[in-house]
Amino acid sequence: MKNLCLLIMASLVIISCSDTEALNPVNQTRISDANAFATPERIEQLVLGAYSGVKVGNFYGGRFMNYQDVRGPEFLNERNNGVTNLFTWNFGVQSATNEVQNLWSAAYTAINRCNILIEGVKTAPVSDALKARYTAEAQFLRALSYYSLVTLYAQPYTLNNGTSLGLPLRLKPETSGGNNDLVRSTVADVYKQVIEDLNAAEANLPLTNSNALNNTTRAHRNTAIALKTRVYLSMGKYPEVITEANKIVSTSAPFSAPTGVANALASSIATIFGKSTTAENIFSFPYSANDVPGTQNSLVFYYNASAVGGQEYSLNPSGIIANTDWKSTDARRTFNVVTGGKAYVHKWTAPQTDPDFVPVIRYAEVLLNLSEAIARSTNSVDARAVALLNAVRGRSDATTVFTTSSFATAQNLIDQVLTERRIELLAEGFSSPDIMRLGQNFPAKGLAPAVSKTDTQYLWPIPLNELLYNKLAVQNPGH
Template sequence: MKSYRFLILMGMVILSSCKDGFLNLAPISETNNLNFYRNQADMLNAVNAAYATLQFSGQYGQSMYAIGEGMSDNTEILDAQSGIDISQLDAFTTLSNNGIVNVTWNDHYRGILSCNTVIDRIGAVTMNETIKARYTGEAKFLRALMYFNMVRMYGDVPLILKETADVSEGYSYSRNPAAEIYTQIVQDLTEAEKTLPASYTGADVGRATSGAAKGLLAKVYLTQKKWQDTVTKTKELLDATTYDLLPAYADIFRINNKNNKESLFEVQFKKGGFGLGSPFNNRFAPRLAGIAVTTIGAGSGHNLPTADINNAYEAKDLRKDVSLAQGYTASNGSFVAARYIKKYLDPAPFAASDADNNWPVLRYADVLLMRAEALNEIGFVADGEAFQLLNKIRKRAGLPEKTSMEISSQSAFRLAIEQERRIELAFENHRWFDLLRTERAITVMNSKGFKVQAHQLLLPVPLTQIEINPSKIKQNPGYE
C-alpha cells in the first residue's frame, strides 16, 4: 500500500492548516485559489486526504476508543495522570469544554468536509468514468461512517453535504434532527455499494469496498431497529465469497495479516517515521510499565481492561489471552499485576506511538452477530439460524455450543448475543454503542456502580461550537 500511504501523508499536510474550530474550513479555501482539482491524480489525492482524517486523534486515533470503550464497562482509567479529558469520559463527569469532546467534533467535520470536496469537484474532472464512480463511492462511504459516529455520539448534528468555500457559510448551519442524519447515511451507503469494487489489489488494498458499505449499512439498520433490512443486507455478505471467519482468533490481529479475509474495513496505519504509525502500542500499556510492554517509549495507561470484562470470559475461551494480559514482567524479573489490551501490540514498533497496527472497524464476525440479533428480533426460533450463527463464533473461541435448552426465549437470546458481542469484539469500539443501541446502557452501567443519567447517553456539544455560533448551535439537554 505504498502509494496509498504516501498520498495519505500528502493529505495530512494539506489538512494541517485546518485550525481548531468547526468554522475554519481549510483545506477548501486554499485549494480553491490553487485550482487544485484538475485531473485524476488530483482527485486521488483528495480522496486520500479524506481517508487520512480517520487517523486523527478526534477519530480513530483516540476519540473512538475513549468513547466506544472507555465509557463502557470494558475499560477504565486508573491513573488521573493519564489525562483529565479521558478520565471525565470514563467517570461520566464530562464537561462541555472537554478536549476530547471538542476534537472529536472538529476532526469528524474535517473528514466530512474533505469528502464533500471530492463529491462536489469530481464531476467536472475529465478522468476514467469507472474510477470517478469509485472515488465518489469511497467518499460517500467515509462520509457515512463519520456521520454515523457523530449521530451516535452527539445526536442532532449539522448536516453539511457540500463543499464550503467561505467560512461565513458555517454560520448558516444549525443542528439537523438525528433522523435526517440517518436518512443521509443510508443514502450515501446505498449509492456507495453500487460503485465500489468487491476487492482491491496491490497498493489499493484497504480502501472501502462494496462489502464495507453493505456491512456498515447493516449496522445502521440494526441501530435503527430495522430488523428485516438488517437480515437482507447481511445475507448479501453471507452469500458472497469475499469474507469468512479466520480459523484462529489470534490471526485477525497479527501485524503481518492486515486486511485479511475477515476484515470488511480497517483504518490503515503504517510505522516508519512518516507520521502514519498507530499510537495504540503505547496508549494501552500501563503507565508504570516502562518499556516492558511497548519495547519503545512509555505507556499512557489508556483503555485498561476492567475486572468486570476480565471476569466476563468463560473458562477456556481462546479469545481472552489474545485480547488482554493480566500483567507484565518488570526489569527486576518480578510480575506486576496490571491488565492491558494485547490486540494492538506491535512486537517491533518503529518508535513510540509509531506502530504498525491497523484499527478494525468492521469484521465478518460482527456481521454474523448482527444477523443473529436481527433474526431473533423478528422472531425467536429454538435452535434456528440465529443459534447457528452464534455457535459459529463460539466454536472458533473453543467454547461449547448454546442450545434452546439453555437459551429458551427471545429475551434470553438477546442477553446471549450481548455477551458474545462484548467478548468477540472486545476493545474494538463496539461496547458502548451496543449498549446505547439496545437501550441497556443505564441499566448495565448503573448495576456496576456507575451513576449514568439519561442525558449522558449523548456527549455534550463542544462549548467552542456554541460560542462560535450561539444562535444556531444549542447544547444537549442536561449539560451547561
C-alpha cells in the first residue's frame, strides 16, 4: 500500500487544473489508504491530480508532442543535445533510451492514477452524479494516455486492422508491488478500450463546465467526442469520424457545436495560444508559475528562439514552410520567426517559469478530421468537405477560397486537407501519427535518415524496464 500513499500525496500537492491559484490542499502527510476518498474535498483533489499526472513534463508537458513532431519532416535539430530528444529526431532510440523509458513510465503512472480514481470513487461519499462525472473524467484521461502510447510503441491500426501487438492494458489499480506480468494486448484491443472509455465519458461528462477556463482545462461531453474523431481517423474508420464529428459540427458554415459548449473556430489564429480559453480550445493542459513541466520539457524551450526559449529545433527549409501553397500573407506564417537565418515556431512565447497552456484538442483539428473523412468515405469532391477546409484556411488566408472545381479528384482534395493539417497543426504533435496512419515512410531531414515503414525504428521499442519487470511482455521485432 506504500505506493498508493505516495500517489495520493503526490495528487494532493498538484496544482489544480481549474484554479491554479486557489488550491489549498489538506495536510497530505496525514492521508492514508483508508481515508484517501473520505471527503468530497479530497476526492476533488484526486480528480485534479489525475489531470496533473497526464500533464507532467515527460508526457503532455511538452516531451510527448515534441517526440511526435520531430520524428516527422518539419524540424531540424540545432543543439545536438541528447537530453532534448536528439535520439528521437534522428531515429536512434533503443529500449534503454531515456525518451523511450520516461514516456512509458509517465503514461502508465498517469493511467494508474485514473484506475485508482475509478475504483475509489465507487464507494466515495459524493452524489451518484459526481461519481459518474469523476469516473468519466478519469476514463477520458485514460483513453488519451493509451491512445498516445499506442501511436508510438505499436504499429498503426491501419496496417492490418490492429492485429499487431499493442500495449499491456492495465485497467485495475495497482497499489502495491507485484502484478507486473501482463501480456501485450493487440492494437485493436487497445483502440477498443480507448473507444469504450470515450463512449462512457461522453455519456457521463457534463455538457458544460462552470466557466471558460474549466471548459478548456477539464473534460466535458464535447471533449470526449472531439478525441473520438482523432482516434477513429487513426483507425481509418471514416464513417465513424463523420458520425462523431457531426455531433459537434453544424452542417454548414460558420461551423460550431450545436449543443454543449459552443465550440467553434476563434476569429483569429493569434488568440488561441498562450493561456487561451477560446471556444476553439476544446482541451488544453494549463500551467502557471506554481505549476511548470520542468527544465527542458516545455514547448517554448524546444521551439522558441527568443530569450525565453532553448532554440532546440528550427523549421526544416525543405519542410512545409517551403510549400508555395502556404502564402506569405497567411497569418500562420507570423508564428515562424527567423533568427540567425533560420525559422523557429513561436506559438509558445511565455517563459518556462510561467508557461503557456498546451493545446491538446482544437476545433480546427476536428474540422479537418471531418473534411478528410467525408472525402475518403464518399470518394468524391464533396461540397461540405471543401467548406470545412475553407473554414480553416480562410481564417488565416482570406485570399484563398477553394471550390469543388478546385479539385479534379477526391484524392486531390484529400491531399489539400493533409497539407492544411501540416500548416495548421504545426508543432502540435500530429506529424508522426499522420505519417504512420497513412502508411507513409519518414523522409530524411538534415542529418537524420529516412525511415521506411518496414524499418525497426518506424515505431519505438518496448522499454527495457517493462521487459525486466513484466516477464510476459515481448519486444517489438528488430529491437
